[in-house]
Amino acid sequence: MLRDLDFRLANGGFYFLTGPSGAGKTSLLKLLYLAQRPTRGRIRLFGEELTDAPRNSLPQFRRRIGVVFQDFRLVRHLSAFDNVALPLRISGASDEQVEGPVREMLAWVGLADRASARPPTLSGGEQQRVAIARAVINRPDLLVADEPTGNVDAAMAQRLMHLFSALNRQGTTVVVATHDVGLISATPGAKLIRLEGGSIADPTGTLRNPPRPVRSDA
Amino acid sequence: MFDWLFASPSEARLLGEARLRGPTAWVVAIMSFSIMIIAAAGLALTNTAGTLSQAIESRYSVEVPAGGNVAAVLSAIRSAPGASDVQAIPEAEMRRTLERWLGSAAQSGELPVPALVNFDLKAGADLVDIRGRVRTASPDAKITTHREAVGPLLRSLRLLQWVALGLVLLLSAAASAAVVLAARGALDTHRFTIEVMHGIGATDLQITRLFQRKIAIDAFVGSLAGAAAAALVLLMLSAGAAFAGELTGGATLSGLDFLFLALLPLALTVLATLVARTAVLAALGKAL
Numbered sequence: 001m002l003r004d005l006d007f008r009l010a011n012g013g014f015y016f017l018t019g020p021s022g023a024g025k026t027s028l029l030k031l032l033y034l035a036q037r038p039t040r041g042r043i044r045l046f047g048e049e050l051t052d053a054p055r056n057s058l059p060q061f062r063r064r065i066g067v068v069f070q071d072f073r074l075v076r077h078l079s080a081f082d083n084v085a086l087p088l089r090i091s092g093a094s095d096e097q098v099e100g101p102v103r104e105m106l107a108w109v110g111l112a113d114r115a116s117a118r119p120p121t122l123s124g125g126e127q128q129r130v131a132i133a134r135a136v137i138n139r140p141d142l143l144v145a146d147e148p149t150g151n152v153d154a155a156m157a158q159r160l161m162h163l164f165s166a167l168n169r170q171g172t173t174v175v176v177a178t179h180d181v182g183l184i185s186a187t188p189g190a191k192l193i194r195l196e197g198g199s200i201a202d203p204t205g206t207l208r209n210p211p212r213p214v215r216s217d218a
Numbered sequence: 219m220f221d222w223l224f225a226s227p228s229e230a231r232l233l234g235e236a237r238l239r240g241p242t243a244w245v246v247a248i249m250s251f252s253i254m255i256i257a258a259a260g261l262a263l264t265n266t267a268g269t270l271s272q273a274i275e276s277r278y279s280v281e282v283p284a285g286g287n288v289a290a291v292l293s294a295i296r297s298a299p300g301a302s303d304v305q306a307i308p309e310a311e312m313r314r315t316l317e318r319w320l321g322s323a324a325q326s327g328e329l330p331v332p333a334l335v336n337f338d339l340k341a342g343a344d345l346v347d348i349r350g351r352v353r354t355a356s357p358d359a360k361i362t363t364h365r366e367a368v369g370p371l372l373r374s375l376r377l378l379q380w381v382a383l384g385l386v387l388l389l390s391a392a393a394s395a396a397v398v399l400a401a402r403g404a405l406d407t408h409r410f411t412i413e414v415m416h417g418i419g420a421t422d423l424q425i426t427r428l429f430q431r432k433i434a435i436d437a438f439v440g441s442l443a444g445a446a447a448a449a450l451v452l453l454m455l456s457a458g459a460a461f462a463g464e465l466t467g468g469a470t471l472s473g474l475d476f477l478f479l480a481l482l483p484l485a486l487t488v489l490a491t492l493v494a495r496t497a498v499l500a501a502l503g504k505a506l
Binding site for chain 1: 226227228229231232234410411413414415416417418419420421422424503506
């Protein structure tokens, strides 16, 4: 359960969300990617009050959010290609428009030759990379990732963080939930949100890098 | 308006590619078959009742007992104002008719066969006056109205028409219920895919289109299969129906009836599609 949370994410900021298991990281991420509504309190996203927004208005906001789930949440009967293409197709892109970007993205995460493979035939690390490719294919305004490097080796983790950083430099606000201190320390300019018992604890004490100035609400 | 029917291969893959059609097609086929047969029977009954009703509305018979003066009765009726199409049924024809029930005994001279005189009466004609004329010509002659004689049969036919309509509506309702169950089953099967799609920003309508299309195709295939089977059965029954038509003058189906029957599978498909769409939208509306 989350309580007494009051924070703002700067547009274009890079945040790490950390804390012990059960601290509420996943719950907070669910609020961020609009999978849950808060029982109390308010949520503003992209400058809009979304706490009580009608549900039929939520898809347009969700399309601006890329999510990397801890359990990947890939559609089992779709190929890696179709999984990555899903956000583009939902946004209305035709099969021809999807082809190039998806192939490029799969190549970038090192899965060009696994495009037609279905998730059950992929290793955990490969599934995670497909999930990441799906989350970033639409160049989201907000990228939310729950332990995105948990199943990949150090080199791939670094490569993925470079991808996140590149997106961040292009204006995407990135929120990554992780326990990986090495990852946090290797990302200059990132800010830390530490959750404990459902509340933000010591919001500045563990920052290794000073926060950048807030430009506007994300 | 119908763009949802034409999914791209990638859209079709979202719900997986079934090797065999689900139970919806079979259920709709059975319903379509039953509805077609019942509707055809109902239409034939309607035609029969209509023809009978029209034929007997102004038709009367005079029964002249054996030995009565048929010629005088004929003359009396012909001279009455408003009477037309006055015909005496020859005894030989009466006996031929009775043969269907009595066999060769109908030709026996021991069987007294009354003479029959049929006539039509225009609206407003004076039946009391005709009764008087007939009684004068042959005191034992008796006038009967066909409407009274066939009335119970007509009432039964009309009741059967309503029963047929009720059955068609009940079967349509049952088909709708089956589609709702199929839609809910499909939603349960694909719950994970739906959650992922919702999470990525798919609208309820985008998701509904996938299910609506799948169920519409199943319903169309089922409707056509059921209708084809029903058409085969109706074709086999057509010889019997033609005979019944001869007896009653109307137990057959007109071109308009066949057109109506041909539209039933389409109507069932449209009904199933609308029901599926409503059920899926209602179910999706419960999620965030």
